[in-house]
Amino acid sequence: MDFADIGERLRAYRLGKELRSDDIADRLNISRAAVYKLERGEIVKIETLGRLANLLGVSLQNLLGIEAEYHNNAVSYFERMRQLESRCVRVLANFDPISFLLTSRAYSGFLRKMLEENVPEALVDDASKYQVDRVLEILSERRKSFEATRPGVLSLIGLRQVEQFLHHGLVGKLNLPPGQQLERKIAARDEVMHMIELIESEPVGIQIGIVSDNVPNENFQIFEEAGKTHVAVSPFRLGEMPNIRSGIATITTSPDAINMYRGLIQQLWAGAAKGKEGAALLRELLQRS
Numbered sequence: 001m002d003f004a005d006i007g008e009r010l011r012a013y014r015l016g017k018e019l020r021s022d023d024i025a026d027r028l029n030i031s032r033a034a035v036y037k038l039e040r041g042e043i044v045k046i047e048t049l050g051r052l053a054n055l056l057g058v059s060l061q062n063l064l065g066i067e068a069e070y071h072n073n074a075v076s077y078f079e080r081m082r083q084l085e086s087r088c089v090r091v092l093a094n095f096d097p098i099s100f101l102l103t104s105r106a107y108s109g110f111l112r113k114m115l116e117e118n119v120p121e122a123l124v125d126d127a128s129k130y131q132v133d134r135v136l137e138i139l140s141e142r143r144k145s146f147e148a149t150r151p152g153v154l155s156l157i158g159l160r161q162v163e164q165f166l167h168h169g170l171v172g173k174l175n176l177p178p179g180q181q182l183e184r185k186i187a188a189r190d191e192v193m194h195m196i197e198l199i200e201s202e203p204v205g206i207q208i209g210i211v212s213d214n215v216p217n218e219n220f221q222i223f224e225e226a227g228k229t230h231v232a233v234s235p236f237r238l239g240e241m242p243n244i245r246s247g248i249a250t251i252t253t254s255p256d257a258i259n260m261y262r263g264l265i266q267q268l269w270a271g272a273a274k275g276k277e278g279a280a281l282l283r284e285l286l287q288r289s
Contacts, residue, residue, distance in 0.1 A: 004041030005065050006049070008083045011039045013056040013063070016076030018130055027055055068252040074236045074244035075134045080251060082142045084223040084230055090152035092222040092265050094215060097161035100139055100238050101146045101153070102206070104194040110170040110187050112136055114242050117172030128245075135244050152205040156268050158215035159281060161239070162192060166289040168240040188240065189289075192282055199279045209272025210281050222261055231257045 014024060021035040028051055038044055038052070053060045062069050071077035085091060085101075093099050100107070115132045168174075169184030170191070176184065199208050219237055223230045231254070235247030252258075273281050 002041075002065070003043055006063060007039045007041035008080065009063055009065060009069060010052060010056075012071070012076040012079040012083070013058060014039075015079050015134060016071070016073035017056055018127070019056075024052070024055065028052065065251075065253075067254055068250055071249040071251070072247070074247075075131060075138070077232075077234060077236060077249040077251075078135055078138045078142070081221070081232060082138055082145065084225075084232070084251075085142060085151065086145045086149065088151050088223040088225040090154070090224040092154045092224070092262070093220070094156045094158075094265070094268070095219050095239075096158065096215075096217070096237050097165045097239050098157050098191070098195060099153070099155050101143060102155060102195070102198060102208070104191060106187070107170075107191060108136065108140070110184070111139075111238060111242070114170055114172035114240070115244060117176075118242055119245070131244060139238075150205055152207075154207045154265070154269065155209070156215060156265065156272065157195065157208060157210050159210055159212045159285065161215065162195075162210075162282065163285055163289065165240050166192060166285065171240055172242060174241075189286060192286055196279045196282050199275065199282070202275070207274070208278060209269050209274050210278040211268050211272045212281070213268070213271055215268065216264070220261055222258065222265070229253065229258050231261050233261075 014021075021032050021039075024030075024035045025032045028048070030048075038048075049063060050060050053063045056063070058070075061067075069080075071080065100111075112132065115135070119128045119132075166185070166188050169181060169186075169188045171181070171184050195208070198206065199210075218233055218235060220231065220233045223232065230251055232249065232251045234249035235243060236249060237243050272278070
């Protein structure tokens with residue numbers, strides 16, 4: 001068993017359940033120091049892990065990461081993404097329409113508005129506010145970690161998804177007042193211009209391909225680190241009309257899953273427009289929109 005991985009999963013599931021370390025300690029009748037040790041990956045009894053799994057509402061196999069782990073909560077899933085990205089050497093990604101790590105600095109402010117708009121008024125409560133705040137906090141930590149470690153990134157961007165992104169603008173719901181709609185569409189155009197600038201500047205370690213063919217509706221990433229590879233597949237999305245409220249994400253080290261997703265990325269990358277050709281496609285799309 002990889003106790004460091006178990007500790008990371010424990011932290012992710014704990015955050016998803018809105019539990020503090022003190023809460024875990026009180027409910028399991030152990031010290032807070034013991035919880036910290038657990039999350040640092042120190043060896044513990046299997047009995048304690050079983051009690052933890054029950055408290056967090058997951059199976060012991062899930063907590064141990066046997067074959068696959070499942071997340072029905074965006075907070076726990078994005079925390080796991082942050083953990084994996086922090087030590088990987090390369091990320092291969094397909095997002096709708098683009099990875100958050102490659103967005104502009106202004107995007108986070110609009111994302112908060114989009115996430116808050118996406119919650120139906122009748123369902124706004126402390127839990128929904130916690131979810132938005134915590135996801136944004138984790139995303140901020142992810143960006144800082146990415147800028148510090150600079151893993152290689154290969155990102156696939158679907159041209160049709162970008163067209164939809166421009167059509168709706170940076171919105172969390174439809175039928176916003178006309179002034180807000182215009183503001184959000186301008187913000188979406190700014191993000192596409194940011195993509196173009198990234199492609200044209202060719203920053204070290206970042207590869208972007210514009211895919212004109214159909215791309216999968218699901219978001220997925222391959223995290224490559226020394227001696228280990230994970231595949232993460234998720235319904236959670238951070239583009240226009242975002243979703244952090246419902247769905248089940250999967251993270252696995254299964255060789256079959258890794259090989260299949262690698263093959264899919266290679267297939268899409270082979271037909272993708274890169275460099276000046278990719279930038280030209282996005283510029284044409286801006287002119288038409």
